[in-house]
Amino acid sequence: MTADASILIPSDSVDFDALREDFPIFNSGSETLHYLDSAASSQKPSCVIDAVAQCYRSQYAPVHRGLYPLAESASVAYEKARQTLANFINAASADEIIFTRSATEAINLVASGWAGPALKAGDEIWVSQMEHHSNYLPWQRVCRNRGASLRVIPLDSSGQLDLDKAAGLFANSTRLIAITHVSNVLGIVNPVEKIIHLAAQKSIPVLIDAAQSVGHMPVDVQALKCDFLVASAHKMCGPGGIGLLYGKKQRLAQTEPLLLGGGMVDLVQSETSLWSEIPARFEAGSPNLAGALGFAVAADYIQGIGRQAIEKRERELAAIAFEVLSEIGGVGIYGPENSEYRSGILSFHIDGIHPHDIAQIAGEHGVAIRAGHHCCQPLMQHLNTSSTARASFSFYNNEEDIAALVMAIQQTKKVLGG
Amino acid sequence: MDSVYKTVLLDHFHNPRNKGDLDTMDRVRRGSNPRCGDEIEVGIKANNEVLESVRFRGRGCSICLASASIMSECTKGLTLLQARQLVQQMMKWFGDTKGETPSNTTLAALGAVRQHPARKKCVLLAWMALDETLTSK
Numbered sequence: 001m002t003a004d005a006s007i008l009i010p011s012d013s014v015d016f017d018a019l020r021e022d023f024p025i026f027n028s029g030s031e032t033l034h035y036l037d038s039a040a041s042s043q044k045p046s047c048v049i050d051a052v053a054q055c056y057r058s059q060y061a062p063v064h065r066g067l068y069p070l071a072e073s074a075s076v077a078y079e080k081a082r083q084t085l086a087n088f089i090n091a092a093s094a095d096e097i098i099f100t101r102s103a104t105e106a107i108n109l110v111a112s113g114w115a116g117p118a119l120k121a122g123d124e125i126w127v128s129q130m131e132h133h134s135n136y137l138p139w140q141r142v143c144r145n146r147g148a149s150l151r152v153i154p155l156d157s158s159g160q161l162d163l164d165k166a167a168g169l170f171a172n173s174t175r176l177i178a179i180t181h182v183s184n185v186l187g188i189v190n191p192v193e194k195i196i197h198l199a200a201q202k203s204i205p206v207l208i209d210a211a212q213s214v215g216h217m218p219v220d221v222q223a224l225k226c227d228f229l230v231a232s233a234h235k236m237c238g239p240g241g242i243g244l245l246y247g248k249k250q251r252l253a254q255t256e257p258l259l260l261g262g263g264m265v266d267l268v269q270s271e272t273s274l275w276s277e278i279p280a281r282f283e284a285g286s287p288n289l290a291g292a293l294g295f296a297v298a299a300d301y302i303q304g305i306g307r308q309a310i311e312k313r314e315r316e317l318a319a320i321a322f323e324v325l326s327e328i329g330g331v332g333i334y335g336p337e338n339s340e341y342r343s344g345i346l347s348f349h350i351d352g353i354h355p356h357d358i359a360q361i362a363g364e365h366g367v368a369i370r371a372g373h374h375c376c377q378p379l380m381q382h383l384n385t386s387s388t389a390r391a392s393f394s395f396y397n398n399e400e401d402i403a404a405l406v407m408a409i410q411q412t413k414k415v416l417g418g
Numbered sequence: 419m420d421s422v423y424k425t426v427l428l429d430h431f432h433n434p435r436n437k438g439d440l441d442t443m444d445r446v447r448r449g450s451n452p453r454c455g456d457e458i459e460v461g462i463k464a465n466n467e468v469l470e471s472v473r474f475r476g477r478g479c480s481i482c483l484a485s486a487s488i489m490s491e492c493t494k495g496l497t498l499l500q501a502r503q504l505v506q507q508m509m510k511w512f513g514d515t516k517g518e519t520p521s522n523t524t525l526a527a528l529g530a531v532r533q534h535p536a537r538k539k540c541v542l543l544a545w546m547a548l549d550e551t552l553t554s555k
Contacts, residue, residue: 353480354454354478354480354482356454356479356481356537356540357423357479357480357481360534361423372453372454373453373454373455377452380455385455386452386454386455386456387454387455415423415428416423416428416480
């Protein structure tokens with residue numbers, strides 16, 4: 001390894017190297033896996049894997065559908081998971097937590113079920129130029145369908161929100177501001193508290209896309225005072241196929257269900273039907289029991305480590321990577337230099353080398369990074385590129401991963417450099 | 419050597435053949451892959467149904483550019499019909515594991531990419547643009 005590996009990470013009360021043992025994938029292969037793609041999907045600790053397996057081995061039955069003991073306990077466990085997730089983001093009530101397939105589905109539910117029915121010509125919905133397609137396309141479509149306008153908060157040269165140039169953001173015509181907490185490309189942490197505070201003065205609801213934040217830093221929906229918040233389990237050590245929508249009670253009451261079917265209706269007649277109470281109203285189809293249980297265990301696991309410690313650790317890793325990568329000739333890093341505005345995500349380029357080539361060669365050296373537009377084409381247009389290479393850090397990463405990344409970049413330059 | 423970046427591919431990436439100006443070409447078509455931002459323009463010049471020159475320009479990853487360069491070399495001198503058949507063979511070779519490996523050894527070097535499904539489009543982009551030049555009016 002290079003000398004870079006010797007950089008010491010300030011000690012913390014949490015033994016992060018020991019936590020690495022919780023993740024079987026890091027001990028499963030003959031070669032070391034340097035996994036720097038946690039912003040796409042995080043690895044899973046044994047407790048989550050076991051919870052999912054245990055569910056299918058001994059707890060599994062349909063949720064809210066059976067009257068025998070196993071089905072009753074399955075239903076209780078599912079609702080207990082909902083309460084755990086409510087506690088995780090400090091929702092006032094478990095009824096404000098809707099299980100969805102993903103953060104994506106949660107946003108689509110708000111766009112179709114809450115925004116769509118009330119939106120009219122002249123109304124505006126605001127997003128930002130750094131949004132993931134999942135927090136962009138649903139708003140683009142609902143605005144087009146309803147004759148409303150989609151407005152975009154521009155970014156400054158460092159990639160941060162340029163609120164001064166977002167004229168009309170808090171105007172009377174604004175019906176919703178939908179914004180990401182943390183950029184999945186630049187790692188920028190947005191001043192969502194400030195935006196929500198200013199929006200509240202005009203009674204403008206705000207949706208926070210917390211997919212990249214909720215597992216990495218403290219998130220408290222009551223302190224934030226956001227109207228909606230979406231999250232995804234698989235990005236925070238949980239299983240795939242499950243996410244959540246948080247909605248303030250009054251907002252969920254204004255929301256039409258996205259999916260209609262079993263489990264969300266009380267009375268069905270030939271002409272009209274009566275929806276069930278919230279949250280069941282928004283969870284048509286057989287609930288994902290194993291997913292919900294795994295999600296809750298992941299939340300407890302992260303809570304057990306402490307999100308302040310996780311945030312500190314991931315920021316430190318990214319700051320070290322920023323410094324080390326900056327010193328490599330031909331490497332440029334996107335986003336602000338000041339680490340205060342950054343989380344554990346780092347996008348970069350190597351002059352004259354396509355990001356896909358970087359990711360491929362890095363992969364052949366056991367370093368898993370992402371390359372592409374990261375489902376953020378509007379942001380790529382702002383950065384004037386078609387793709388970036390991205391290293392994203394989780395608390396289970398360490399200095400050796402950074403050293404391996406540096407080596408992979410040097411190898412890429414050696415193979416493909418002019 | 420990193421497996422995908424075999425000597426032949428690297429040679430064509432570092433020293434691309436027939437790359438640049440397309441002004442003298444009879445027909446030019448563009449292929450693009452917005453997902454990765456790759457964009458290749460391919461031009462052909464034919465004389466008596468025989469490809470006298472195949473050239474390209476554009477931007478893309480190393481595999482995309484190497485494939486375009488290899489293509490420009492391997493198709494020169496083919497009849498238009500033979501070129502179309504070669505395009506079909508390349509599509510089949512990359513789309514289907516039973517596809518026949520090209521007899522041309524330079525072309526066969528592209529086979530290193532077949533085990534990386536996500537990169538197949540990079541290889542085929544120039545070939546699809548060539549197909550356009552051969553089939554469109």
